[in-house]
Amino acid sequence: xxxLIFDDExxxxxxxxxxxxxxxxxxxxxxxxxxxxxxxxAFTAAAEYGLIGFNMPAEYxxxxxxxxxxxxxxxxxxxxxxSVAPALYLQNDVWGPYFKKLTTEDQxxxxxxxxxxxxxxxxxxxxxxxxxxxxxxxxxxAVRDGDDWIINGTKIFISSGINADxxxxxxxxxxxxxxxxxxxxxxxRGMEGFTRGRKLHKMGMSAQxxxxxxxxxxxxxxxxxxxxxxxxxxxxxxxxxxxRLCIAIMSIAGARETWRQTLQYCKDRKAFGQPIGSFQHNRxxxxxxxxxxxxxxxxxxxxLQAEVDGELTAVDAAKAKWWATEVAKKVxxxxLQLHGGYxxxxxxxxxxxxxxxxxxxxxxxxxxxxxxxxxxxxGL
Numbered sequence: 001x002x003x004l005i006f007d008d009e010x011x012x013x014x015x016x017x018x019x020x021x022x023x024x025x026x027x028x029x030x031x032x033x034x035x036x037x038x039x040x041x042a043f044t045a046a047a048e049y050g051l052i053g054f055n056m057p058a059e060y061x062x063x064x065x066x067x068x069x070x071x072x073x074x075x076x077x078x079x080x081x082x083s084v085a086p087a088l089y090l091q092n093d094v095w096g097p098y099f100k101k102l103t104t105e106d107q108x109x110x111x112x113x114x115x116x117x118x119x120x121x122x123x124x125x126x127x128x129x130x131x132x133x134x135x136x137x138x139x140x141x142a143v144r145d146g147d148d149w150i151i152n153g154t155k156i157f158i159s160s161g162i163n164a165d166x167x168x169x170x171x172x173x174x175x176x177x178x179x180x181x182x183x184x185x186x187x188x189r190g191m192e193g194f195t196r197g198r199k200l201h202k203m204g205m206s207a208q209x210x211x212x213x214x215x216x217x218x219x220x221x222x223x224x225x226x227x228x229x230x231x232x233x234x235x236x237x238x239x240x241x242x243x244r245l246c247i248a249i250m251s252i253a254g255a256r257e258t259w260r261q262t263l264q265y266c267k268d269r270k271a272f273g274q275p276i277g278s279f280q281h282n283r284x285x286x287x288x289x290x291x292x293x294x295x296x297x298x299x300x301x302x303x304l305q306a307e308v309d310g311e312l313t314a315v316d317a318a319k320a321k322w323w324a325t326e327v328a329k330k331v332x333x334x335x336l337q338l339h340g341g342y343x344x345x346x347x348x349x350x351x352x353x354x355x356x357x358x359x360x361x362x363x364x365x366x367x368x369x370x371x372x373x374x375x376x377x378x379g380l
Contacts, residue, residue, distance in 0.1 A: 043118035053116030079253030123164030142171035161211025182232035204355030241317035248324035255328035322370035
């Protein structure tokens, strides 16, 4: 079924994405997996191909695009590469928008050119050892001291935490104000008292670095406040639907690529004198998976169109996120089973994708949190 969401200009951009992955990612994939870290050059190369900064203001070197379908194409191509893909979606879709929308003119001049060129890598300090989906549990504090803020606390599970140069950190600045007491402060590489803890060893997504971040009396100038003081919670809520849509897009694209490779495997692999795909049970499994992928993709495309039109709701984003990630997890699990013993070998994509597909049901808000958002909207 032809997808109606993209036109010829989008598909031409997709070809650029594919060239980037074939020329810049594929030759380095095994090294990055072994190192547990994507080289910084992957981000500057992505910028040269126009895959970073295309949605940033032109006056700072960006492409000036407001068409989120270009973001979606990058996300789909990222999803197809799974573990080894540089976290471009974090730069473009998750963290970049905070710098695009919440920064002052002075901050834009300081930070946007480096972000657009890929020389400045972003992370976001939100999750803590005792606070994941429950933001109210955040304990990292920031206290005003003259023209500065002093940050103390620890963040964990921070994507791109090792490579990052700019890190907006969610801090409690008014301890008695509940969700009205959070402020986002940008910590920069090299600030005294800011250290990186362990590079965390994950079950999947092995080439994408994840770290602990430690803040001990880190002095951050007031000019590094992102958005408004004590409005951090509202800033975070504003971008979450888009973040969740991106996770849905990548998940379903990754699962479809795994299914495509599995279909070919089932045509090539023989047992009892015939291709294993010719057995009725296996044909039915492949047919079920293709149907589930098509139906899910259509709903995700509808949400993508809503985002383009400025109409995406938090509820619909939650539906797309939990459904797409759970479908992807189920599809990949079935694909591994169809590979038999070979599916258990890490040299096969399906084995890596089996591990990678588990995380998207957790980050960006767990499946259970997504259902809670939807359920509350039902008046329950």
